[in-house]
Amino acid sequence: MIDLQLGGLAADATDRPAPASGWGAHPGARLAFGVLLLGAAYYATGIVGLALRLEPGGISTIWLPQGVILAALILAPLRYWWLYLAALLPLHLHLVTHFQGPVPLAIMLVQYGGNLAQGILGALAIRRILGAPPRLDDLRRMAVFLVLGVILPVVFVSALVAALFQLTGFVDNFWLTWHRRSLAGICGAVALTPLIVQLAAGGTAAIRATRRRYLEFAALTIGLLALVTSALVSERSLASQYALFFAPLPLLLATAVRFGVGALSLHVLIVALAALLATKLGHAPFAAASAAEGVLSAQGFLLSVAVPLLLLAALVAERNRSARTLTERVKFERLVSELSANLIDPPRDRVDEDVRNALRRVLVAMRLDRCSLYRYYAGERICRITHSVQSPECPPVQLEIAEADLPWLLRRLQAGAPIVLNDVDRDLPAEATAERRYAAGFRSRSWLAVPITVGKDIVGGVSYHSMTRREWATEIVSCLQLLGQILAAALTSKEAKEALHASEQRYREVVESQTELVCRYLPDTTLTFVNEAYCRFFGRRREELLGRPFADLIPESSRAYALDHVASLVREPRVCMIEHEVLLADGTVGWQQWVDSSIAGADGRVTELQGIGRDITDRKRAEDANQRLAHASRLAVMGELTASIAHEINQPLGAILANADAADLLLETGAGRLYEVRRILADIRRDDLRASDVIQRMRELLRKRPLDRQPVNVNEVTAGVLQLLAAEAARRGVAVEADLAPGLPAVHGDRGHLQQVLLNLLMNGLEAMADTPLARRRLAVRSAQNDGMVEVAVMDAGHGLDRSQRPRLFESFFTTKKDGMGLGLSLARSIVEAHGGRIWAEDRPGGGATFRFTLPVEPAP
């Protein structure tokens, strides 16, 4: 079959790529070729037409050139018509002159003009209504073609021509001329034009689609030819002649239904020629009384067969096409919805692969040559292709396209509507030169670009390319748009997931690399989250800890305390600190300090609690040891003071008893006056309180207490301790001097502990003077303010400090006393330092030692 590439015709076979090079691409060459081809066709068909004349000099029974002209005018661009028609004129004249005999030039011209007019009118109507090139593959179009393109123009113009002839006397029978001319023209057009037009539009694709179809068509054609040939050549009986002529009808029907308009028109042509030839030769079934009648019946037969069958073929083609389109669309939609389902929530690491798969499946399903997903970066004004699939013949894609490269395209994309270019050359506007070059460079013939929006912003799009021309139907475009959105959604979701994952990782690392313990738990203390440090601290794996109450990790004695704390947090959501014991991994008991906060749910009730904790076991143990040390030391010192203490108590007790006895005696002897007895009772009360005061002070000293910071007046404390020690000092014969600066600011400290320090220092001073001559035994206490600190100095006149022992003076268990515990000074030091002060010892120049300590002043409120 001939592949028509008529010059100047911008239609190419849909399964042939546009020629990239060669003379076929050159428009001038194509034009020349087209003219030649037209001329040849006209001439050839003209000969056939003339050969099928009824009688020499008569009108042809089937004027095929009419079909050629009509086809040519339908297919050629308007601007070239003059060229073709002008070129055909000499041919026509030549034809007629040579084959028809002498005919006046005017007549020839009129006839030619008439033919032309018919062609022009018909072509104009067809081009106007059906577009150019027209597709005759649906009923409406075929009907329009036949009626408005062929029949009406021919009939109308023939009437004019016949009238003209009649008027000029060339012919005498208007009706005869008219109907002969009309029928000839109509038959010629009907037989040939659809063939040419279909060939130009679709080529032989439909027929050559599969080998089977090819064979089928070949069989039909051969069968047809055989039938008509045998009908033509052999002399049979009338009945068999008829049969042989009507036998092709089923074949024609089959062709119409199976192979469409183009194939049918070929077969129609064959039948037409055969019928007319048979008539000319006088064969039945059309041979009748007169040749003219025979021709008429043949023409009638032809038209009555051709026209309905053409319409039928068009209808079938239309229906097939609809069905096919529908099937394809359904298939495509199913594909898209399947892809969408796959892409709804793909695993993060499979998204890119899934996207590429989706594009590939679309590529294959729609027989495209490239599908690319690109990302538009508004800031940099660049499109970057992120995923692309293509068929093997397609050249590789350029990955980055700046706005400067394809300005028109990017502008249109930003408008947000899909860019549909069924044919890149034709559909791109003139200014889009860069785009044209780009498409040509990638051999892209048909191009569809579907933008992807997120909200109102264009974030990218999907670009579909085909190296052959194709129509992008609207539904397909919206399906692809949907697909594009889904791809974008999948990728966005992946990016979001990655960002989330990275963020989670970061936070996880922060939490896990903490040295502090972090945990989350429910109000019943069931652990819902523990960090690495927590697991390490308790020496358990995460799985062993989660889902269990952390109350199990607390020794029983402290459990209630901790649970109470949690309960109070649940009742009153706040941030709160607690210290409590815990069971360590090695089975011993440690201490932890926790800062807990409550997390309330939407309804305001506490659903979960979070704790940040740290191990304070060492600190607690040190504190504990310190306290025990203090206690022991206190007891030790207290032991030494028992004598003095007893004395302190016995004084008021003695006074009370004496007073009571005195009162009793007075009352007994009747010598007392009542007022005197009342005075006695008052004194008794006072002494009683004095006694309990002393006991209180001693209990304070003896009690094991944690550091309780209050503002403390150092002078007061010193005076109290001096009073306690007064008896002892007197017993040792030591004179005690106190020089306490008045107006001394308060220090921020623990009264009991400071008493302890003074007690220790003063006792040490007293003991140091055991071997000092009586007269020189002096113990002095001085308090002063120095540099924002309160300084207290205890000076004795004892044996002083041994240089070798000086460094170890404040160490625990270091003592120079025969039966001392060595705790007094180390305790004093830890107390003073815990208050933020300093303690040190100096030698006195005159003999003895001075112990000084400083305490920071209470900061002003």
Next chain:
Amino acid sequence: MNERGPIVHVVDDDDSVRTAVVRLLQAAGYEARGYASAGEFLLGRSDRNAPGCVVLDVRLPGPSGLDLQEALARLEVPLPIVFLTGHGDIPMSVRAMKAGAVDFLTKPVSREALLAAVRTAVARDADTRAAREGLRGLRDRYESLTPREREVFAGIVAGRLNKQIAAELGTAERTIKAHRAHVMEKMDVASVAELVRIAGQLGATKPIGH
């Protein structure tokens, strides 16, 4: 010397104790005075030569109670001491008793114990004074002896016969007899045994011959 009741001196630096004890003693019928320190007692007008006793705390500012005990012992008529202390230990009490205290009591003290001790002290003081008084009388009488009579006294007390004494002194026996009668009369004794006793009391250790 005017005869008054015994004065009980209460020396204690603790005001309430001192007041209460003074009260108690006064309620019991004694005249009692309080002093806050040994110094106050020794240096002020305190009638410490009058009969009475001292109720004394050990712990005092300045000299302690034991020091005061020492000081009082050097007085002509040392007052007896009852110690009343807030705390005591055995060494302290032993020392006090060895130095002659009447008693060593600890506070709080029951009134029976205190009054009993004071009674004993006052009685001892009276006895001491009476004894001293007696001794003075003896001394006066001894002073009234002439030197020759004192020699005879010494000889009689030594158990010598008149004859021996006469020989030692170089006088006649009859003279000695006369002296002997004078001595007996001046010393107001009826027997040699009494004279010996008096001599012992006086502690006369003058050797014969001077």
